[in-house]
Amino acid sequence: MRTRKKSIGHDEHLKNTLGKHPEEAVEYLNLALQEKDSAGFLMALQDVARAFGGMSALARKTGLNREGLYTALSATGNPEINSLNAILDALGLKITIAAKKARKAPRKTDKRKYALAG
Numbered sequence: 001m002r003t004r005k006k007s008i009g010h011d012e013h014l015k016n017t018l019g020k021h022p023e024e025a026v027e028y029l030n031l032a033l034q035e036k037d038s039a040g041f042l043m044a045l046q047d048v049a050r051a052f053g054g055m056s057a058l059a060r061k062t063g064l065n066r067e068g069l070y071t072a073l074s075a076t077g078n079p080e081i082n083s084l085n086a087i088l089d090a091l092g093l094k095i096t097i098a099a100k101k102a103r104k105a106p107r108k109t110d111k112r113k114y115a116l117a118g
Helices: 010-018 022-033 039-050 056-064 066-072 081-090
Strands: none
Touching: 010 022, 010 039, 010 081, 022 066, 039 056, 056 066, 056 081, 066 081
């Protein structure tokens, strides 16, 4: 007779995955950013915060109040850059800016090629 594996809830899975493997948290947040939906990113950041010990622990580490964190990281939140940096720093993360793709140098036209003979 086969035994079933015990299923776990979504929140517990996130805690086990994101909280124990910071590189997974980075990927999770980067994927949320790619969606270009600020509400989705803030909710993902809230998931990461919970996985890394919860909002109370994050409030202690950042010096921000817990209720303010819930508001800032809600779907309608709009955290200031200083608050966002404090949150990410407390989670051991940082903001990085990168080019979308390498820009090609403009091609130089060989003017001799188009010169009229004469």
